[in-house]
Amino acid sequence: MGSTNSTxxxxxxxxxxxxxxxxxxxxxxxxxxxFKALDKEGRGHLCPQDFGEIKExxxxxxxxxxxxxxxxxxxxxxxxxxxVKILAHxxxxxxxxxxxxxxxxxxxxxxxxxxxAFQLYDQDKDGKISRDELLKVLRAMLGMQVTEEQLESxxxxxIQEADLDRDDAISFEEFxxxxxxxxxxxxxxxxxxx
Amino acid sequence: MMKMLLLLLGCCGLVLSDQNQSAPRDQRVxxxxxxxYDYVQMPFEVSLWILLASLxxxxxxLIPRLSTVVPESCLLIVVGLLVGGLIRVMGKRxxxxxxxxxxxxxxxxxxxxxxxxxxxxxxxxxxxxxLTFAVLGTLWNTFFTGALLYICRPAALDLLPCLLFGSIVSxxxxxxxxxxxxxxxxxxxxxxxxxxESLLNDAVTVVLYHLFEEFAHTGEVTAGDVxxxxxxxxxxxxxxxxxxxxxxxxxxxxxxxxxxxxxxxxLFVFLYSYMAYLSAEVFHLSGIxxxxxxxxxxxxxxxxNISHKSYTTIKYFLKMWSxxxxxxxxxxxxxxxxxxxxxxxxxxxxxxxxxxxxxRVLGVVGLTFIINKYRMVKLSGKDQFIVAYGGLRGAIxxxxxxxxxxDDFPMKDMFLTAIITVIFxxxxxxxxxxxxxxxxLAVKKRKESKCSINxxxxxxxxxxxxxxxxxxxxxxxxxxxRDKLNRFNKRxxxxxxxxxxxxxxxxxxxxxxxMELKQAMMLLESNSSSNLSTVTxxxxxxxxxxxxxxxxxxxxxxxxxxxxxxxxxRQRLRSYSRHTLxxxxxxxxxETRLKKQREEMERRMSHFLTVPAPPVRKLESGERLRSGxxxxxxxxxxxDESIRRKPSVVKFSLEEKKPHRGPEHLLxxxxxxxxxxx
Numbered sequence: 001m002g003s004t005n006s007t008x009x010x011x012x013x014x015x016x017x018x019x020x021x022x023x024x025x026x027x028x029x030x031x032x033x034x035f036k037a038l039d040k041e042g043r044g045h046l047c048p049q050d051f052g053e054i055k056e057x058x059x060x061x062x063x064x065x066x067x068x069x070x071x072x073x074x075x076x077x078x079x080x081x082x083x084v085k086i087l088a089h090x091x092x093x094x095x096x097x098x099x100x101x102x103x104x105x106x107x108x109x110x111x112x113x114x115x116x117a118f119q120l121y122d123q124d125k126d127g128k129i130s131r132d133e134l135l136k137v138l139r140a141m142l143g144m145q146v147t148e149e150q151l152e153s154x155x156x157x158x159i160q161e162a163d164l165d166r167d168d169a170i171s172f173e174e175f176x177x178x179x180x181x182x183x184x185x186x187x188x189x190x191x192x193x194x
Numbered sequence: 195m196m197k198m199l200l201l202l203l204g205c206c207g208l209v210l211s212d213q214n215q216s217a218p219r220d221q222r223v224x225x226x227x228x229x230x231y232d233y234v235q236m237p238f239e240v241s242l243w244i245l246l247a248s249l250x251x252x253x254x255x256l257i258p259r260l261s262t263v264v265p266e267s268c269l270l271i272v273v274g275l276l277v278g279g280l281i282r283v284m285g286k287r288x289x290x291x292x293x294x295x296x297x298x299x300x301x302x303x304x305x306x307x308x309x310x311x312x313x314x315x316x317x318x319x320x321x322x323x324x325l326t327f328a329v330l331g332t333l334w335n336t337f338f339t340g341a342l343l344y345i346c347r348p349a350a351l352d353l354l355p356c357l358l359f360g361s362i363v364s365x366x367x368x369x370x371x372x373x374x375x376x377x378x379x380x381x382x383x384x385x386x387x388x389x390x391e392s393l394l395n396d397a398v399t400v401v402l403y404h405l406f407e408e409f410a411h412t413g414e415v416t417a418g419d420v421x422x423x424x425x426x427x428x429x430x431x432x433x434x435x436x437x438x439x440x441x442x443x444x445x446x447x448x449x450x451x452x453x454x455x456x457x458x459x460x461l462f463v464f465l466y467s468y469m470a471y472l473s474a475e476v477f478h479l480s481g482i483x484x485x486x487x488x489x490x491x492x493x494x495x496x497x498x499n500i501s502h503k504s505y506t507t508i509k510y511f512l513k514m515w516s517x518x519x520x521x522x523x524x525x526x527x528x529x530x531x532x533x534x535x536x537x538x539x540x541x542x543x544x545x546x547x548x549x550x551x552x553x554r555v556l557g558v559v560g561l562t563f564i565i566n567k568y569r570m571v572k573l574s575g576k577d578q579f580i581v582a583y584g585g586l587r588g589a590i591x592x593x594x595x596x597x598x599x600x601d602d603f604p605m606k607d608m609f610l611t612a613i614i615t616v617i618f619x620x621x622x623x624x625x626x627x628x629x630x631x632x633x634x635l636a637v638k639k640r641k642e643s644k645c646s647i648n649x650x651x652x653x654x655x656x657x658x659x660x661x662x663x664x665x666x667x668x669x670x671x672x673x674x675x676r677d678k679l680n681r682f683n684k685r686x687x688x689x690x691x692x693x694x695x696x697x698x699x700x701x702x703x704x705x706x707x708x709m710e711l712k713q714a715m716m717l718l719e720s721n722s723s724s725n726l727s728t729v730t731x732x733x734x735x736x737x738x739x740x741x742x743x744x745x746x747x748x749x750x751x752x753x754x755x756x757x758x759x760x761x762x763x764r765q766r767l768r769s770y771s772r773h774t775l776x777x778x779x780x781x782x783x784x785e786t787r788l789k790k791q792r793e794e795m796e797r798r799m800s801h802f803l804t805v806p807a808p809p810v811r812k813l814e815s816g817e818r819l820r821s822g823x824x825x826x827x828x829x830x831x832x833x834d835e836s837i838r839r840k841p842s843v844v845k846f847s848l849e850e851k852k853p854h855r856g857p858e859h860l861l862x863x864x865x866x867x868x869x870x871x872x
Contacts, residue, residue, distance in 0.1 A: 034668045037668065038666075060658055066659060066666070117652075138651070141651075142700050143700070160747060161647060179652055182652070187656050189570055190671060
């Protein structure tokens with residue numbers, strides 16, 4: 001117990017972090033260990049190469065987008081706080097949390113999870129998934145096994161199905177609506193982060 | 195027919211030979227019509243029973259309010275009671291539900307139907323909870339019921355027979371659960387929990403049943419025997435799954451080569467599954483789990499290999515057989531109630547019913563408390579109530595009790611009576627009241643969701659995302675292993691088991707194709723010509739892209755109508771042959787259509803027809819064909835080039851044509867949509 005406390009003290013602003021993200025001290029420590037393992041040169045922050053070394057991300061079709069999500073626009077490094085905040089999106093939802101009217105939504109709420117996923121689609125951050133962005137994602141997921149025309153038909157159909165205001169792109173609201181039947185709490189949570 | 199003739203000839207022969215003998219001569223008239231019922235008795239009676247069952251099913255749905263109030267299973271049992279009573283009144287002994295007939299003929303179709311169409315995603319997501327309910331729940335029920343029966347001593351029984359009775363009566367029955375839950379359309383989670391439990395507890399039931407039967411036979415139990423029992427459970431469960439898996443792989447592999455014999459494709463599916471069941475039963479492994487494993491393993495590969503018609507055949511045959519089986523089971527249950535020897539013991543029966551209910555409720559509540567700690571989406575009180583209330587008993591319990599030998603178990607009749615009463619209670623009382631209770635408690639019902647390509651794409655995207663995040667966390671969780679399994683599947687297994695080009699087709703594309711096909715079928719089934727006019731009225735979207743100015747949906751519809759009409763004209767020309775099916779429309783519609791289109795275009799060119807086309811709905815034929823190549827990209831592209839090179843200047847608009855025509859006219863109508871840009 002003493003060692004964990006000392007580790008906690010080494011992390012700056014750990015109280016604020018725990019409150020914002022809702023992680024328990026044990027989790028913060030676990031994530032800190034993981035952060036240190038990834039940060040091989042011990043610089044205290046991560047750069048894209050460190051992420052690139054993770055095998056699973058290299059094989060993942062959207063691995064580069066995931067890596068990109070950790071880095072806020074303009075910044076080239078990820079410090080521990082940002083790391084934990086991004087991972088907080090994937091905490092399972094606490095159903096028994098009392099709904100305080102004035103407090104901001106927790107990072108792991110359904111809406112914020114969906115926003116995170118939406119940002120991965122929407123690379124140019126204009127608030128909409130355009131046809132080209134959708135095509136890029138489909139191409140990444142489907143690889144070289146599909147012809148360009150098939151991709152275009154799928155993309156067209158997707159937009160047609162979801163696009164309610166007929167602007168030929170999927171906005172966040174339309175994205176949320178098309179996923180209303182999917183149990184996002186289940187699908188976007190990692191159990192060990194509870 | 196031939197045999198009838200031979201019989202008649204035989205009679206003649208007999209008559210003749212009779213005449214050759216000495217007096218007394220019987221002047222027999224030549225028997226023009228004679229009755230020989232014994233010859234056809236067995237198949238005749240079987241067919242009569244099945245016909246009766248089907249007519250009953252038909253009848254229930256003709257009576258307007260009945261099917262909404264009373265579940266079908268109850269009605270069928272009542273019919274069985276009536277039929278049994280009728281037979282008894284006629285003086286004959288009504289047939290009892292023969293256990294061999296039940297386990298070998300009536301049960302497998304239902305389980306195969308359930309296993310083949312098992313929704314795999316919810317099943318795997320809730321596998322932990324399902325297994326807990328199935329294994330621990332059944333064990334708890336058995337021991338609780340058995341022990342309390344022994345303690346309360348309503349019939350002065352030893353411990354072992356009590357435990358055996360407990361094991362028989364505590365298993366939730368898949369047939370009864372299916373019959374009742376199908377009609378109440380409950381939400382997917384609860385459905386898969388109760389249904390999955392009823393399927394998987396077969397392994398536990400089989401082991402416990404054989405265990406206690408063996409012990410009762412030998413008379414004593416040692417600690418070693420108990421340990422062996424536990425080992426036996428794992429062997430039975432895992433062995434069953436293994437046998438099923440092996441047969442599933444065999445079936446998938448066989449289906450790879452059936453491209454030229456499409457007629458017998460469904461037969462392979464049924465035969466391999468049935469063999470899996472029988473093979474498992476040979477070794478006293480869990481036949482139900484073998485059947486489920488076989489269906490689950492072979493489905494993705496078989497569906498990629500077989501033709502669309504075979505898929506429909508399999509679907510409908512399975513549904514038909516399972517429906518008939520279910521009906522027969524319930525009717526026979528009713529008949530057996532009238533027939534069987536009964537030993538009514540008030541205390542025993544009432545205590546049994548009470549204990550069943552109590553143990554189920556306690557078991558569900560206790561287990562939910564434990565599993566909620568590990569679940570991400572917790573089970574609420576309402577969910578627990580439905581799970582507990584949905585634990586119906588059925589014909590499996592009856593058949594198992596029927597199999598008991600009379601010498602070891604002199605109280606067999608009492609057991610049978612009690613089990614029948616429990617079954618009746620659960621099916622009638624719980625089955626009839628569950629629907630109003632579901633409405634009363636406002637339990638979430640299953641949403642009739644149209645499958646949406648958005649959902650599919652985003653779900654896959656999220657799966658990749660989660661697998662990636664798990665990689666970042668360094669946590670080898672659920673998504674990581676699923677990702678690995680998918681990758682392994684794609685790289686090695688699909689290549690072996692799926693023949694031809696389809697092995698490279700990603701899941702998303704096959705999903706998309708299925709959706710397009712479904713939409714096309716829907717369009718044709720509804721009045722296609724009027725649909726066409728309404729769709730044209732819906733404003734086509736002006737796209738900024740230069741190539742396509744028509745909505746894709748519209749285009750697809752046209753394409754499908756064309757294709758279906760081509761199919762129809764071809765069908766009329768084919769002669770019937772038992773050994774070959776007409777080649778699938780999917781396979782060579784493109785060639786016929788291309789030829790037709792080419793001829794049309796040449797015809798038009800020579801007439802120099804030009805009609806002003808007000809709406810900007812140009813359609814480039816080459817483009818359309820290419821984008822429509824969802825089954826066969828290579829074959830169509832060859833025809834593309836030749837069409838593209840034709841320099842015609844013909845434009846038509848759809849609005850000129852009147853929409854009120856039959857499908858044959860639609861063919862010409864749509865052909866005229868083909869026009870090129872210079």
